[in-house]
Amino acid sequence: MLWDRLQFAFTVTYHYLFPQLTMGLALIIVFMKWRYLKTNNDSWNRAAKFWARIFAINFTVGVVTGIPLEFQFGTNWAGFSNFAGGVIGQTLAMEGVFAFFLESALLGLFLFGEKKLGRRGHFAVAAGLCAGSWLSGYFIIVTNAFMQHPVGYAVGPNGTLQLASFWGFLLNPWAIWEYAHNMSASVVTAATVVASVGALWRLIGKYNEESGLFLRVGIVTALVASILQIFPTGDRNGKLVADYQPASLAALEGVFKSGSGAPLAIIGQPNVDEQTLENPIVVPGMLSFLAYGSFEATVKGLDAFPQTDWPDNIPLLYYSYHIMVGLGTLILALMAISALLLWLRRLEKSRAVLWLLMLAFPFPYIATTAGWLTAELGRQPWIVYNLFRTSAAASPMVNTGDVVFTTIGFVGLYFVIGVGFLYLVGREIARGPVYAERRG
Amino acid sequence: MQALWYALLAAMLIVFVVLDGFDFGAGIVYRFVAKTDSERRQLLSAIGPVWDGNEVWLLAAGGTLFFAFPKAYAAGFSGLYMPLVILLWLLILRGLAIELRSHEPYRLWHDFWDGTLQFASVLIAVIFGAAFGNLVRGVPLNASGYFSIPLFTNLLPYSWIGVLDYYTITAGVFCLSVLAMHGALFLVWKTDGPVRERSVQLARRLWWSVIALAAITFVLTLFVQPGFFSPLVDRVWPLILVIISLAGFFYIPTALRGSADLRPFLGSVTFIVGLLAAIAGTLFPNLIVSTLDPSYTLTAYSASTSPYGLQVGLVWWTIGMILVVFYFVFVYRNLSGKVTEGVPRE
Numbered sequence: 001m002l003w004d005r006l007q008f009a010f011t012v013t014y015h016y017l018f019p020q021l022t023m024g025l026a027l028i029i030v031f032m033k034w035r036y037l038k039t040n041n042d043s044w045n046r047a048a049k050f051w052a053r054i055f056a057i058n059f060t061v062g063v064v065t066g067i068p069l070e071f072q073f074g075t076n077w078a079g080f081s082n083f084a085g086g087v088i089g090q091t092l093a094m095e096g097v098f099a100f101f102l103e104s105a106l107l108g109l110f111l112f113g114e115k116k117l118g119r120r121g122h123f124a125v126a127a128g129l130c131a132g133s134w135l136s137g138y139f140i141i142v143t144n145a146f147m148q149h150p151v152g153y154a155v156g157p158n159g160t161l162q163l164a165s166f167w168g169f170l171l172n173p174w175a176i177w178e179y180a181h182n183m184s185a186s187v188v189t190a191a192t193v194v195a196s197v198g199a200l201w202r203l204i205g206k207y208n209e210e211s212g213l214f215l216r217v218g219i220v221t222a223l224v225a226s227i228l229q230i231f232p233t234g235d236r237n238g239k240l241v242a243d244y245q246p247a248s249l250a251a252l253e254g255v256f257k258s259g260s261g262a263p264l265a266i267i268g269q270p271n272v273d274e275q276t277l278e279n280p281i282v283v284p285g286m287l288s289f290l291a292y293g294s295f296e297a298t299v300k301g302l303d304a305f306p307q308t309d310w311p312d313n314i315p316l317l318y319y320s321y322h323i324m325v326g327l328g329t330l331i332l333a334l335m336a337i338s339a340l341l342l343w344l345r346r347l348e349k350s351r352a353v354l355w356l357l358m359l360a361f362p363f364p365y366i367a368t369t370a371g372w373l374t375a376e377l378g379r380q381p382w383i384v385y386n387l388f389r390t391s392a393a394a395s396p397m398v399n400t401g402d403v404v405f406t407t408i409g410f411v412g413l414y415f416v417i418g419v420g421f422l423y424l425v426g427r428e429i430a431r432g433p434v435y436a437e438r439r440g
Numbered sequence: 441m442q443a444l445w446y447a448l449l450a451a452m453l454i455v456f457v458v459l460d461g462f463d464f465g466a467g468i469v470y471r472f473v474a475k476t477d478s479e480r481r482q483l484l485s486a487i488g489p490v491w492d493g494n495e496v497w498l499l500a501a502g503g504t505l506f507f508a509f510p511k512a513y514a515a516g517f518s519g520l521y522m523p524l525v526i527l528l529w530l531l532i533l534r535g536l537a538i539e540l541r542s543h544e545p546y547r548l549w550h551d552f553w554d555g556t557l558q559f560a561s562v563l564i565a566v567i568f569g570a571a572f573g574n575l576v577r578g579v580p581l582n583a584s585g586y587f588s589i590p591l592f593t594n595l596l597p598y599s600w601i602g603v604l605d606y607y608t609i610t611a612g613v614f615c616l617s618v619l620a621m622h623g624a625l626f627l628v629w630k631t632d633g634p635v636r637e638r639s640v641q642l643a644r645r646l647w648w649s650v651i652a653l654a655a656i657t658f659v660l661t662l663f664v665q666p667g668f669f670s671p672l673v674d675r676v677w678p679l680i681l682v683i684i685s686l687a688g689f690f691y692i693p694t695a696l697r698g699s700a701d702l703r704p705f706l707g708s709v710t711f712i713v714g715l716l717a718a719i720a721g722t723l724f725p726n727l728i729v730s731t732l733d734p735s736y737t738l739t740a741y742s743a744s745t746s747p748y749g750l751q752v753g754l755v756w757w758t759i760g761m762i763l764v765v766f767y768f769v770f771v772y773r774n775l776s777g778k779v780t781e782g783v784p785r786e
Contacts, residue, residue, distance in 0.1 A: 060540070064531070065532065067532065070499050070502050071528060073513075073517075074502075074517025074518060075517045075518055081506065082510055082511050082515075085506050085510025085745070087749075092507070093500060096496055096499040097756070098763070100496040100500070101493060101496050101500070112489070164748065395521065397519065397586045397587060397588035409525070413529055417536065
């Protein structure tokens with residue numbers, strides 16, 4: 001059970017390091033191809049080609065690490081699959097039929113077909129590939145949203161879930177806002193990486209034309225997406241949690257006691273044994289306002305819920321949430337300063353800011369991972385909220401020893417893949433856009 | 441409706457075996473038919489643009505099993521836990537090998553991924569065959585709808601069963617030889633020069649091994665699961681499918697002597713489609729056969745989701761498949777003709 005959770009957490013978190021870049025990067029590549037089409041300036045196409053090579057490596061690792069996930073529902077979570085498969089199996093199958101086939105058909109054409117397709121054709125293929133990857137994301141988010149806030153289902157005669165309303169399930173309000181939040185996070189990741197490579201090349205004084213494009217496109221895109229990340233998408237997700245998962249809200253904010261005018265903890269360490277938040281720095285009344293729109297509103301603390309319904313790892317949940325919000329705010333601040341300098345045409349000379357941009361690329365990855373940890377730990381102890389407990393979800397006949405073994409195997413294999421991935425991406429960045437141009 | 445989804449699921453799996461089967465097969469014969477670096481690049485150019493799309497059929501079929509027959513998905517995947525996870529690792533390694541092999545110019549880099557590709561392709565074929573052997577023979581499915589079997593046994597006949605035992609490994613090796621032949625025939629179609637010549641030679645020899653292993657697997661199946669054949673008493677069309685399958689198989693050597701290089705591959709496609717369709721037709725309506733008690737067997741009727749779910753699924757599935765056929769025709773048309781050594785694909 002613990003090992004099943006660790007294994008899935010590991011494989012899904014690792015997998016998502018790659019799609020979060022490719023989905024956002026696909027959008028940026030489409031933008032670059034579009035600028036090339038409009039301005040006829042070849043540097044846009046060189047920039048797009050360079051990122052296409054980074055995209056291809058990420059896409060490959062994303063595909064191969066994604067294959068296990070579809071099977072792990074059955075191998076490790078047979079109880080859950082049996083219970084909810086009639087509903088969530090729909091979106092997983094739809095992802096294969098509508099998104100994966102499209103992506104696999106277009107990827108080869110996108111990477112090798114530029115000469116054959118011509119400029120317009122190649123742009124269309126890039127746009128189609130982008131649409132495929134964003135569609136894929138939506139089906140997965142609908143699946144997760146069902147686990148967070150089940151809608152459109154009925155309980156069948158044998159106690160398992162069955163689909164009752166296809167559109168209700170597919171247009172789950174939770175899914176819409178979760179998707180918006182997740183996709184703008186993906187754009188932040190990609191835009192930050194683009195800006196970061198631009199800053200690197202600028203600092204070492206190479207590829208001036210491309211690095212200028214990367215900085216401009218990366219900073220402006222990251223700034224816009226970072227704002228969307230907080231408002232409206234982050235705000236709306238928070239309100240959904242407040243309305244439908246009040247116990248998670250209490251846990252992720254570290255609120256142990258119910259009360260009106262609940263403060264927002266900026267810093268503090270939750271102590272679950274003592275049921276207090278230690279060393280807090282708070283903004284009075286702010287949590288009540290953010291969750292319910294009034295500084296006086298009552299926020300239920302964990303004391304309002306039976307302990308069996310508390311998320312089972314409150315400190316990790318609390319820190320994940322605060323790391324997500326904290327890093328998101330820092331990225332926004334950095335991009336705002338960079339955009340200001342860009343506008344004043346002083347970014348070139350601000351080596352300190354270029355250094356910060358270059359070093360900033362891990363932060364959106366960490367923030368996104370922390371955000372997903374918040375969503376998934378906040379859902380506990382349920383695997384389908386209020387319907388099915390995680391403790392009943394694992395495969396009944398698979399023994400823990402097997403899961404320990406396969407977890408070790410996944411960690412080992414993924415470690416090797418990670419080393420190879422860093423090597424390949426590092427070499428692409430070192431080779432620069434000229435090499436990408438020559439290799440096509 | 442359940443019967444329709446049983447047929448659609450079987451059809452998706454068959455398409456998966458036929459399509460991904462040829463790139464598994466090309467991986468199995470890889471180092472035997474392509475000796476030099478440029479020959480290996482030539483072989484990889486033949487499967488590189490299509491392997492990913494072919495493998496999506498596995499994901500789509502897995503997803504279809506998941507939503508249409510959740511109980512069978514849960515039982516089958518958790519029961520075959522260890523071989524499936526190992527299969528996933530091998531699929532990961534194989535995908536990386538195809539994509540990354542020609543990324544760097546170094547000899548050691550090439551050797552590493554060449555070995556990985558062939559090793560993973562061989563084991564994948566054996567595991568798929570063994571998994572299929574388990575489905576045909578039946579598994580100790582209990583009253584609550586789950587089973588568990590050890591990964592392997594001492595491999596002696598008449599000992600306790602394992603995912604890998606004398607019967608399932610024989611089925612696995614049979615699968616290996618079929619896919620190897622299928623892959624070699626694909627290369628006869630899609631390549632020219634020395635790679636094509638060696639593929640012709642190898643396919644001829646593999647053809648004989650398929651006959652021998654088919655006979656052994658057939659006899660062993662009669663021993664371990666005589667009940668498998670009993671539905672054939674009142675079902676004619678699986679027998680018709682077997683005849684079609686055999687016609688395809690015996691056409692292969694004739695076609696190899698001719699000059700139209702697509703024909704032997706089509707013979708192999710007919711052989712595989714006919715064989716798998718016949719097996720599906722014989723198994724129907726069973727999804728997972730219980731060896732403990734026939735009443736525990738999961739069928740298309742006892743493992744399915746609600747009729748509403750199946751109906752909704754049929755609507756989007758049909759729309760999706762029209763698009764998929766369009767993509768595949770588009771991609772394979774773009775890649776028509778042979779891949780020539782030393783000429784990179786545009």
